[in-house]
Amino acid sequence: MSTSDRRLAPYAETVAASRGRLVPEPISRTRTAFARDRDRIIHCTAFRRLKEKTQVFVAHEGDHYRTRLTHSLEVAQIARSLAHALRLDTDLAETVALAHDLGHPPFGHAGEDELQACMAGFGGFDHNVQTFRVVTKLEERYPAFKGLNLSWETVEGVIKHNGPIAHRLEEPAWAPIRDYHRQWDVEPGGFASLEAQAAAIADDIAYNNHDVDDGVQAGLLSLAELETVPLIGPQLLATRRDWPDLDDRMVRLEAVRRMIGVMVEDVLAETEARLAADGIETVKDVRAAGRTVVAFSPAMLVDLAVLRKHLFERMYRHYRVNRTRSQARRILAEMFELFMAEPEVMPPEWSGKALGGDEVRKARAVCDYIAGMTDRYAIEEHKRLFSLDLALDL
Missing domain, CATH: 1.10.3410 (putative deoxyguanosinetriphosphate triphosphohydrolase fold)
Structure with a gap:
């Protein structure tokens, strides 16, 4: 049963009361605003990459372990069920659920820990902030704007699904959200919608x-x-x-x-x-x-x-997981160090962002490139960079 087929609770978000998009767009004839947000997330590059990003295991270790893609689909199903039972907007709950892991780097929490260490002197790294950057800036799919131009309620849910964020806005890693808030008030001191809470x-x-x-x-x-x-x-x-x-x-x-x-x-x-x-x-x-x-x-x-x-x-x-975490952190650390020293070895679309600026800008471009990698791509890229035999085959 779709959201439009039933009566929502008075505390549910509604498309009719949506605060719209940062860049105004014509209303879709075929989808509500929140359903349109969901579809934009499903079609974006970062969402497809989740199929080879994992949390505990590395993607190549087995076909039956969850990846961040299958995890996101499971989260979306549970979020939609909760929203339905509570008479909330099921499309919005599903959308926030599908988006919540878009900013995770390869190798799960080990990858995040390593990027946090690498970026300690360059503004930091936080996967929730990276998700926000993916949907508001890094995805480049539309000629009229950067990012996905999602509805205010979806962006708010992505930012605040774990609770108010006012206390975090002065942290260096949260500077992108602080800047965005000055442009479009996200009410950092308040809680997110019940739909976003259901997704969390x-x-x-x-x-x-x-x-x-x-x-x-x-x-x-x-x-x-x-x-x-x-x-x-x-x-x-x-x-x-x-x-x-x-x-x-x-x-x-x-x-x-x-x-x-x-x-x-x-x-x-x-x-x-x-x-x-x-x-x-x-x-x-x-x-x-x-x-x-x-x-x-x-x-x-x-x-x-x-x-x-x-x-x-x-x-x-477990020692097997510890070994994987150790290998993962070394892979990312070595690539980060190399890219910072020689940004020209990155693909042109990334080296162009890293060159011609200060060290902070360069580090952010390197971090964005690495954070967007899948487990498999990170392993293969590391081999291409550090194995002479593979490098000669390029």
């Missing part, structure tokens, strides 16, 4: 579940050890009770499916309670609220903390 918590639901799923498939976690871990443990035991003859693969899949359902129901119950307790009746009430409205219950947060601790100890810091 859908991200939490998706990655907690798929990290369990991927960790078991990779052999870093076992079903036996997870039976004593909150959230997933009860679902494993219930699945075995209901289906005693299931093989381990089906037990894992069914338990993860049930855990997603448990977390979604918890969010819906907690959100409905907060809407009532905080007297949320309008979009303005949402932005002025003293807390996030779309949230997990306190009990769920306790269980999630235990689950995340187990994943951190047993999966994220």
